[in-house]
Amino acid sequence: QQPVQSPQAVILREGEDAVINCSSSKALYSVHWYRQKHGEAPVFLMILLKGGEQKGHEKISASFNEKKQQSSLYLTASQLSYSGTYFCGTPVSVLDQGGKLIFGQGTELSVKP
Amino acid sequence: EAQVTQNPRYLITVTGKKLTVTCSQNMNHEYMSWYRQDPGLGLRQIYYSMNVEVTDKGDVPEGYKVSRKEKRNFPLILESPSPNQTSLYFCASSSFLDGLDSEQFFGPGTRLTVL
Numbered sequence: 001q002q003p004v005q006s007p008q009a010v011i012l013r014e015g016e017d018a019v020i021n022c023s024s025s026k027a028l029y030s031v032h033w034y035r036q037k038h039g040e041a042p043v044f045l046m047i048l049l050k051g052g053e054q055k056g057h058e059k060i061s062a063s064f065n066e067k068k069q070q071s072s073l074y075l076t077a078s079q080l081s082y083s084g085t086y087f088c089g090t091p092v093s094v095l096d097q098g099g100k101l102i103f104g105q106g107t108e109l110s111v112k113p
Numbered sequence: 114e115a116q117v118t119q120n121p122r123y124l125i126t127v128t129g130k131k132l133t134v135t136c137s138q139n140m141n142h143e144y145m146s147w148y149r150q151d152p153g154l155g156l157r158q159i160y161y162s163m164n165v166e167v168t169d170k171g172d173v174p175e176g177y178k179v180s181r182k183e184k185r186n187f188p189l190i191l192e193s194p195s196p197n198q199t200s201l202y203f204c205a206s207s208s209f210l211d212g213l214d215s216e217q218f219f220g221p222g223t224r225l226t227v228l
Contacts, residue, residue, distance in 0.1 A: 030214040041203060041219035042156070049214060087155060091214060100171065101217065105155040
């Protein structure tokens with residue numbers, strides 16, 4: 001079953017913060033996050049491999065709550081370059097890690113000057 | 114340069130005319146996948162392959178075929194395309210080192226229109 005992302009869309013001004021959530025009705029074994037700009041391929045942001053893990057790169061970070069079966073992506077002090085559609089993805093089962101991913105429907109983020 | 118390549122990038126065809134979209138990766142990855150992307154539906158997996166000669170269905174395999182005869186190549190075949198297969202297609206590859214999940218590298222995409 002497809003993970004559910006919220007919100008579906010968000011509009012920010014430069015410098016504002018945003019949180020994108022990814023929830024699943026099934027257990028999450030790992031969580032991938034990707035960003036896709038219009039007309040381009042998805043680009044990897046980060047992967048969280050176990051519950052409680054948090055990762056960050058510059059002003060984008062993520063957390064993984066295995067118990068709640070959800071992950072959140074945090075964008076701090078957003079820049080124009082953050083605009084795009086964000087996807088979370090997770091293996092269909094613990095045996096499918098590495099290849100068989102199911103993605104959320106995406107969250108469209110627009111950063112305005 | 115590590116990359117996943119797809120060809121063609123754009124294709125307009127007619128119903129029923131067999132076509133193949135090629136995908137190649139130069140990273141020696143074990144896993145390769147095909148996705149289709151449609152507005153509002155996100156990325157949906159069509160087929161994936163764990164290694165040479167090992168493939169499995171994804172969420173939306175109907176109307177598609179794949180083969181993995183070499184580790185680097187994973188072509189997608191549409192034997193008899195129909196208009197509902199009009200979509201943006203992505204190939205992706207990933208490794209599975211030490212039993213840990215890892216990032217997927219996506220190709221540039223193939224925009225297919227079936228008239």
